[in-house]
Amino acid sequence: MNHAREEILRRVRRALKRDADSVVDPDTARDTAYASERAPRPTWDEKRLQRFTERFEAAAGTWCRVSGPGDISGAAVDFLHGAGLGQKLQLAAHPMLDTLRWPDQFKVACVQRADPGLSVGLSIAEAAIAETGTLVFWSGPRAPATLAFLSEVHIAVLPLEWLVDHMEDVWTLLRKRDGFPPRALNLVTGPSRTADVEQTMQLGAHGPRRLHLILVG
Amino acid sequence: MRSDAHEFKTRARDALRDPQLREALGRARDGFVGKRQKSIDRFPDFDALRERGRRIKNHTLAHLDVYLERFERQVVAAGGTVHWALDEDQARQTVVSICRQAGACRVTKAKTMVGEEVGINAAIEAAGMEAIETDLGEYIIQLAKEPPSHIIAPAVHKTRQQISDLFRDHHHGGDAARALREVPELVDEARAVLRQKFLSADVGITGANFLVAETGSIVLVTNEGNADLTHTLPRVHIAIAGIEKLVPDLDDATDLLRLLGRSATGQDLSAYTTLVTGPRRSDDPDGPEQFHVVLLDNGRSRMLGNRFRDMLRCIRCGACMNHCPVYAAVGGHAYGWVYPGPMGSVLTPLFVGLERTRDLPNACTLNGRCLSVCPVKIPLPDLLRELRGEQNAQRLTPATTRYGLRLWGMFARRPRLYHGVARALVGLLGLLGRRRGRFRRLPLAGAWTSVRDLPAPQGQTFQSAWRAYQRRNER
Known part of the structure; x- marks a missing residue:
């Protein structure tokens, strides 16, 4: 398909009235066109955390808050009990979850790939966006993407200091990290949903039916 | 497809x-x-x-x-x-x-x-x-x-x-x-x-x-x-x-x-x-x-190099069709290809060819709602008008329409003649329709009068009424 490549680029350049050797500096042109001005963004008066939880709830997410990483398992257990979701759980292989203690009757498996037969998965978000109530997951061994998509119920954990205001702040934060961008960076705003039958909103289309967040800190 | x-x-x-x-x-x-x-x-x-x-x-x-x-x-x-x-x-x-x-x-x-x-x-x-x-x-x-x-x-x-x-x-x-x-x-x-x-x-x-x-x-x-x-x-x-x-x-x-x-x-x-x-x-x-x-x-x-480049801004949100009265009346399948509604009426002729898509640019009331909701401000009504012009130039519109437009164009470019003829016609129609106040049938307007009556003009064009009004106020 090399011919197609050359031909498409040739047609594009002809349409733009340029030849292959013309010197173009799109980055300067971009600054002049718009990028030197700040983009209009949604703003809010309340505190960052309040904005986040308000948007997160608006997207049908539920949440609780604990003071330290050691309390994650307790919060997860309480949630599962309260919702009658059984005592089985799949965890991501994340250092924050390694040392957690679980009640004896709980069957907790640390997995690299979610078992579609098991219904509850727990993983750690790498960031969160107050603007939209969105959690950000970085696919990889510490947060297998299947946990966030194959589970019936997804429990997410977010250390509060990783909460930022806008989506742009996530890029600024993560661009500096080794390995950015990962294969998949998932921005998740509430559980899976569809309105394809008569415009009626129904949760749990293909991904999780419920998304529960444990805020740490 | x-x-x-x-x-x-x-x-x-x-x-x-x-x-x-x-x-x-x-x-x-x-x-x-x-x-x-x-x-x-x-x-x-x-x-x-x-x-x-x-x-x-x-x-x-x-x-x-x-x-x-x-x-x-x-x-x-x-x-x-x-x-x-x-x-x-x-x-x-x-x-x-x-x-x-x-x-x-x-x-x-x-x-x-x-x-x-x-x-x-x-x-x-x-x-x-x-x-x-x-x-x-x-x-x-x-x-x-x-x-x-x-x-x-x-x-x-x-x-x-x-x-x-x-x-x-x-x-x-x-x-x-x-x-x-x-x-x-x-x-x-x-x-x-x-x-x-x-x-x-x-x-x-x-x-x-x-x-x-x-x-x-x-x-x-x-x-x-x-x-x-x-x-x-x-x-x-x-x-x-x-x-x-x-x-x-x-x-x-x-x-x-x-x-x-x-x-x-x-x-x-x-x-x-x-x-x-x-x-x-x-x-x-x-x-x-x-x-x-x-x-x-x-x-x-090709669109990048012609008058339709604006259409390439489209981010496929669907707002134009959600706000289109024609789409709301006939649904997406009537448009006959992948992209329906206003954006489709522009894209389909450009992708499939003007010849087999003649009705699409005309299935539009030019009310402008699509432009007012478009997130990247695509001038959809203008592009549809462009396509209509293109159809006319390529003689894809019916001969009666083309001759009618040419005739109208001839008058429209000669304002005195236009107003003179308009005055005469409006006067005549006003006279003819005085009794009933409306027409049930009119020659050359069969499609219009087949589903509704045409109210009879009151005997004066707007322009002459306006001039008379101004003259009265000057006194």
Whole structure:
């Protein structure tokens, strides 16, 4: 398909009235066109955390808050009990979850790939966006993407200091990290949903039916 | 995909007589328009953001060659492969040959309008493989063997009863006990059926909402999460996108995402927005071994060089059709090809040719609502007018229309003559219609008077009445 490549680029350049050797500096042109001005963004008066939880709830997410990483398992257990979701759980292989203690009757498996037969998965978000109530997951061994998509119920954990205001702040934060961008960076705003039958909103289309967040800190 | 746009009039007439379609369309329009408005009311700067969206896309299109090459370099650096396709044929061949090389039996698909444009499903099936749509709406119309009727809600024309019937026939062998069912039950059933397909697919095909030159990433937006299961579980991921989908960097994609969600479904952000870059990394527990991007031209580079470049800004949100009275009356299938509504009435003639799409640019009242809601300010009414002019220039309009327009043009360029003739005609009609106050039939206006009466003029043109008024006031 090399011919197609050359031909498409040739047609594009002809349409733009340029030849292959013309010197173009799109980055300067971009600054002049718009990028030197700040983009209009949604703003809010309340505190960052309040904005986040308000948007997160608006997207049908539920949440609780604990003071330290050691309390994650307790919060997860309480949630599962309260919702009658059984005592089985799949965890991501994340250092924050390694040392957690679980009640004896709980069957907790640390997995690299979610078992579609098991219904509850727990993983750690790498960031969160107050603007939209969105959690950000970085696919990889510490947060297998299947946990966030194959589970019936997804429990997410977010250390509060990783909460930022806008989506742009996530890029600024993560661009500096080794390995950015990962294969998949998932921005998740509430559980899976569809309105394809008569415009009626129904949760749990293909991904999780419920998304529960444990805020740490 | 084959176009049936030349049947617009017949299809529109049938649509107007279809009570189930009327019910479905009425419900959809109220939902979309209201939700969009609510989300924009919460974001007072939305108009300024539309202007920014317009500039981002204009800038990208003006440097498209550079950004295409930058994107390609980054995809390759991330371990992916870029394929270029001049037309539908090449796109189909590329996709089928990747599937064949992967030894695929089953291919899952997340909704892609470009996939519809080139007819991917038929090509995959003709090659002996199974292609399964995973977006619930797309899955429903795949069962019904119909094309989508809306670019973001493909089954918007189907009622719950029709969907229940489809599921009864396809999932339960026509078991009569499965009558009308509730929404949760239908969604759950599709979830269970499609989950098995996801877990056993060899190749996953998605579109791309944006292509990011900075990182060589594609951006995928869904509410169901089906695109993520489609690109995460199989061995091979193919993304297919038009060359106009590029944006320079992640901040630009962010601006456009703010426009997209609000314009499409009234959401600040869809439930799942994913940045996909390359195949599985060495330590990744999941993801495909191969990542392919197919970049499709199919007429886009031609639009880049003519008066229709503005149309390449389109981010496929569907707001124009949600606000169009013609779309609301006839639905998406009347338009006869992949893209319906105002954006489709511009795109279809440009992709398929003016000849077989004559009615589309004329199926418009030029009320301008599409332009006022477009997140990237595409002057859709102007583009439709351009197409009408083009039709006239290529003698595709009926001879009577052309001669009529020429005659009218002759008068319109001679204001004195125009006003003189208008005065005489209005005077004459006023005299003739004085008794009844209206006309039931008029020569040369048969189409107009066949469904309504023409009120008789009062005997004076506006211009002469205005002059008389001014003279009175001067005194």
